[in-house]
Every structure is written in C-alpha cells, then in structure tokens.
Amino acid sequence: MKTSIVWFKTDLRLHDNESLVRAIEQSDQIIPVYCFDENHYTTTEFGFKKTGNFRANFLLESLIDLDSRLREIGSGLIITRGKPEIELKKLVQKYNAQKVFSKKEVAYEEILTQDLVEKELWKVHCTLETFSTSTLYHAQDLPFALKDIPNIFTNFRKQIEKESSIRSVFHKPDLIASPQLEPITLPSLGQLGLEYFDKDCRAAIDFKGGETEGFNRLKAYFFDTQAISNYKETRNGMIGENYSTKFSPWLALGCLSPREIYYELKKYESIYGANDSTYWLQFELLWRDYFRFMMKKYKHHYFLEFGINQPKIEAKQHNSLLFDKWRSGETGIEFIDANMNELNSTGFMSNRGRQNVASYFCNQLQLDWRYGAAYFEQQLIDYDVCSNWGNWAYLAGVGNDPRGKREFNIEKQANDYDKLKTYRKLWL
Numbered sequence: 001m002k003t004s005i006v007w008f009k010t011d012l013r014l015h016d017n018e019s020l021v022r023a024i025e026q027s028d029q030i031i032p033v034y035c036f037d038e039n040h041y042t043t044t045e046f047g048f049k050k051t052g053n054f055r056a057n058f059l060l061e062s063l064i065d066l067d068s069r070l071r072e073i074g075s076g077l078i079i080t081r082g083k084p085e086i087e088l089k090k091l092v093q094k095y096n097a098q099k100v101f102s103k104k105e106v107a108y109e110e111i112l113t114q115d116l117v118e119k120e121l122w123k124v125h126c127t128l129e130t131f132s133t134s135t136l137y138h139a140q141d142l143p144f145a146l147k148d149i150p151n152i153f154t155n156f157r158k159q160i161e162k163e164s165s166i167r168s169v170f171h172k173p174d175l176i177a178s179p180q181l182e183p184i185t186l187p188s189l190g191q192l193g194l195e196y197f198d199k200d201c202r203a204a205i206d207f208k209g210g211e212t213e214g215f216n217r218l219k220a221y222f223f224d225t226q227a228i229s230n231y232k233e234t235r236n237g238m239i240g241e242n243y244s245t246k247f248s249p250w251l252a253l254g255c256l257s258p259r260e261i262y263y264e265l266k267k268y269e270s271i272y273g274a275n276d277s278t279y280w281l282q283f284e285l286l287w288r289d290y291f292r293f294m295m296k297k298y299k300h301h302y303f304l305e306f307g308i309n310q311p312k313i314e315a316k317q318h319n320s321l322l323f324d325k326w327r328s329g330e331t332g333i334e335f336i337d338a339n340m341n342e343l344n345s346t347g348f349m350s351n352r353g354r355q356n357v358a359s360y361f362c363n364q365l366q367l368d369w370r371y372g373a374a375y376f377e378q379q380l381i382d383y384d385v386c387s388n389w390g391n392w393a394y395l396a397g398v399g400n401d402p403r404g405k406r407e408f409n410i411e412k413q414a415n416d417y418d419k420l421k422t423y424r425k426l427w428l
Contacts, residue, residue: 001028007088007102007117008034008077011133011254012062013211014069016169018131023101024327028355029177031095032070035088037113041192046374053194054100054347055249058209060186062253065210067184073173076181084113085120092126095179104130106296107385108303135289136282137164137256140326142293149297149306152402153290160286168347176209202426203346205241206367207249207381208325214250218261221245222268231277238350238423248382251288254280258285291390294400303387305368307398316368326361327375335414336360338427346426352417358395359408369396 004027006020012034014020023030051059067077080087088100097269100121105114118128132139142149143163150156189196199206221227227234227242237243250256262282269278298308305315325331329340339353349357354376360370373392377383393399395406418424 002099003027003029003031003363004101005031005033005088005091005095005097007084007100008032009068009103009254010252011103012066012170013214013255013257014073014413015211016064016133016257016260018133018170019101019103019129020130020173021170022131023099024173024176026099029179030075031091031178031181032066032075032079032176033078033080033088033091034066035084036079036192037084038082039109039113041194044374044377046371048374048378048417049194050377051194052378052380053189053197054345054379055383056189056192056194057197058207058249058347058381060189061209061213062211062255063186065212065255069211069238070176075167075176075178077184078181079184079186081187083116083215085116086118087342089120089124089126092121092124097126100126102128102130103133106292108300110254110385111158133257134254135277135287135292136166136262136285138167139293139296141165142165146293146297149293151294151345151400153287153400156290156293157283157286160289162201166259166262169257169263180189188220200345202342204239204243204342204348204350205246207246207348209249209253210256211250211255214247217246217247217250218256221247222264225274228265228268228281229272232280233277235280236350236352236417238352238417239426243300244351248384252382252384258288261285283347288387289385290400291386294390302393302399303370305370307396308395308400309398316366318368318371321364322365323367323371326357326365326367326372331360331409333360334421334424335410335418336428338418338424341427343376343379347379349380352413354391354396356408356410356413358392359406360410362396363405363407364410369393369398 004023006023011017011019042050044050063077070076105111115338120361137160141164143159221242234243247256247261251258265278265281295302301308329337329344331337336357339349339357343349360374361367362369369392373389376388390399394401397405
C-alpha cells in the first residue's frame with residue numbers, strides 16, 4: 001500500500017492545493033500533518049517572538065477548521081510539535097510512508113528547514129515532493145528566468161500581464177482515504193509561550209482563522225456588499241470592515257488561494273462588470289507575487305541591513321529608547337501613535353498606516369529597518385515573510401524601489417487620510 005504524508009504549512013486549505021491533489025493521485029492512503037515548528041516560537045536576534053499572540057490564535061482557529069473539513073471527507077489532521085525534520089521522520093516510520101508532499105518554500109529560513117526535512121527523510125528511504133501553491137502566477141509560467149526577473153515592479157507587471165496566464169485552480173477533493181486518526185489535540189497559547197488576549201471592540205474586523213471563514217469573507221466583500229467595485233477609491237481608508245478586502249490573514253496562512261480569489265473576481269466581473277477597482281485587486285495580488293519571486297531571486301539579502309543592492313551607506317546604531325517609543329505608540333506624533341496602538345491592540349493595521357509608520361521609523365527616527373520588520377513579524381496577524389521584509393526593505397531604500405529612499409510627509413498624510421481626526425480619536 002502506497003502511503004504518503006501531506007505536510008501542511010502555510011497552505012491550510014483543501015481547495016487549490018496541488019500538494020494535496022498530487023498526493024491523492026499517487027497514494028492509496030494519506031496522512032495529513034501539521035507540525036508546530038519550535039523555531040517559530042523562539043525569540044529572534046532583534047528581541048521579538050517570531051510568532052505573536054494574534055497570528056498564533058488565528059493559526060489555531062485555522063487548524064481546527066482544516067481538521068473539520070478533512071474529517072468531512074474521510075481524513076483528519078495529525079498535530080505534532082518540535083523540529084519538523086524529526087517529527088515527520090517519526091511519522092514516516094510509524095505509517096511506513098514512501099513520500100511526503102508539501103508546498104515549496106522560497107524564503108531563507110524556510111528553505112533551510114525544508115532541506116533538513118528532505119535530508120532526514122532520505123535516511124528512512126522517503127522522498128519529499130514540493131509544489132508551488134502560494135502565488136497567482138506559477139513560477140514555471142513566468143516570461144523570464146529567475147535571474148532575469150525585473151527588479152522594478154512596473155516592468156515585472158507589464159511583462160507578466162502581457163505574456164503569462166493564470167492557471168486553473170485545483171478542485172477540493174471529494175474523498176481522502178486515511179487510516180483512523182485520533183481527534184485533534186492542539187497546544188494552547190500558553191503552551192506555545194504566548195499570552196491570552198481579549199479582542200478589542202475597536203478592531204476594523206473580527207478576523208477568524210480557517211478556510212471556511214476565508215470564503216465567508218470573500219463572499220461578503222464581493223457578492224454580499226459589492227464593496228470590491230469601490231476598492232480603488234476606498235483602499236486607503238483606515239476605519240471599518242470594507243475599506244479594503246482584509247483577505248491578507250487568510251492569504252498569509254494559505255486558507256485562501258490567490259488564484260481562487262482571482263477566479264471569484266472574474267465571476268463577479270461577469271455579473272456586475274469590471275472596472276478600475278476590480279483590476280486593482282489583481283494588481284495588489286501581483287505585488288504579492290512580486291515580493292515572493294524577489295525573495296526567491298535574492299535569498300538571504302532581504303534580511304541584511306543593506307538589503308539586495310548592498311549600497312554603501314552608514315550602518316545605523318540601534319536606539320532602544322526611540323524604538324520603544326515607536327513600538328508602544330508614544331512618539332508624540334498622533335498619526336504614528338494611533339496606528340501603532342491599533343497594531344498592538346489587534347494585530348492589524350491598514351496599508352496606509354503601515355507605510356507611514358515604516359517611513360517614520362526609517363527616515364525620522366533613523367533606525368535600523370530590520371528591527372521594525374522584526375516587530376511586525378511578531379505583531380501582525382497577516383505576517384507573510386516575503387511581503388513583510390520586501391516592503392520594509394522597499395521603504396528603507398535598500399530594496400526594489402527605483403526612487404531609492406521614499407519618505408512620507410506624516411502631517412500631510414494625516415490630513416489627507418484622517419482629515420477629521422476620526423481615526424486618531426479612535427486609537428488614542
């Protein structure tokens with residue numbers, strides 16, 4: 001009997017999941033697994049948790065939903081904790097599995113883990129097969145080689161829109177053959193070294209993890225409210241549920257597939273019509289692809305102080321006092337402090353807010369941008385390694401911005417986007 005393990009990571013869904021589909025095609029029985037990697041709950045060199053309370057809670061909700069959806073079609077989810085290379089090897093031996101299927105990684109630390117897993121699996125005569133499951137455009141369909149991917153987003157976008165197409169989605173399996181699996185047992189936030197928290201009633205949206213909730217949000221934003229038809233006009237908003245899609249937490253953990261969003265968008269356009277706003281969502285999904293492919297191209301350089309170009313600029317000393325004021329929303333600049341208070345209270349911040357607090361951090365405070373990126377890594381419910389570090393490097397002037405250092409006029413931004421001080425009053 002051919003037995004395979006499907007190693008779920010940040011692809012916590014049944015729809016459009018090539019790793020799962022290929023495993024079912026090639027196997028007699030499937031063992032779905034999620035491993036709480038102990039490295040994800042350590043403290044980084046910058047002094048912050050790699051995973052904070054908000055994202056961990058969203059992850060736990062997503063795993064409960066994934067297990068429930070798996071059990072509806074004859075399977076379930078095994079939960080392990082520790083080092084993936086050790087835990088997966090144990091499960092391979094227990095179930096006599098011949099293959100492990102998983103999503104392909106592109107970021108530096110994630111690739112190291114993937115390589116360690118593959119090395120350990122070889123020792124027990126098991127192979128690892130990986131598939132690209134995170135992008136709108138498949139890496140194999142790009143109109144350029146990896147080393148030739150344009151560094152400027154506009155060039156990347158124009159060429160890819162002209163010369164590439166978006167693949168069809170993989171359908172959700174109707175049935176998965178698995179042995180009898182024990183009921184799911186998840187660690188608590190406390191067991192992960194994190195703290196419980198009460199949800200803040202001022203939050204723009206009550207995020208709940210899981211594929212089911214991701215589809216509910218997709219349906220609400222597209223078909224129930226038709227808010228997508230005004231997205232380009234409202235996307236710089238800062239208060240409320242529908243100024244932006246809020247898809248990012250479900251995309252970050254793979255509860256939603258970018259291709260599924262794209263094809264639902266096409267369905268919406270066929271009913272209600274296409275406009276600049278519906279295109280703009282596709283434009284934003286392309287930005288997400290772009291940072292993922294850039295991470296693949298430049299590897300660990302996105303985590304270095306001087307970024308991908310290694311410009312000859314003076315290294316910045318870390319100033320703990322200035323940093324702590326920024327982090328805790330006590331800079332005295334109301335627009336910055338309000339945004340940081342929202343982040344600290346909910347794990348979320350608008351795109352407009354993120355650009356402003358990052359610009360202030362890099363330009364006014366003159367701090368090492370990596371500390372800001374690392375703090376976001378801890379705090380954000382929608383943290384995505386490629387988008388987070390790519391965007392911070394971009395704003396710090398050590399990434400892909402062709403203009404170099406990009407500095408925001410914080411007072412003008414506050415007047416433009418919070419003219420009546422409604423947002424500042426809410427979060428101060």
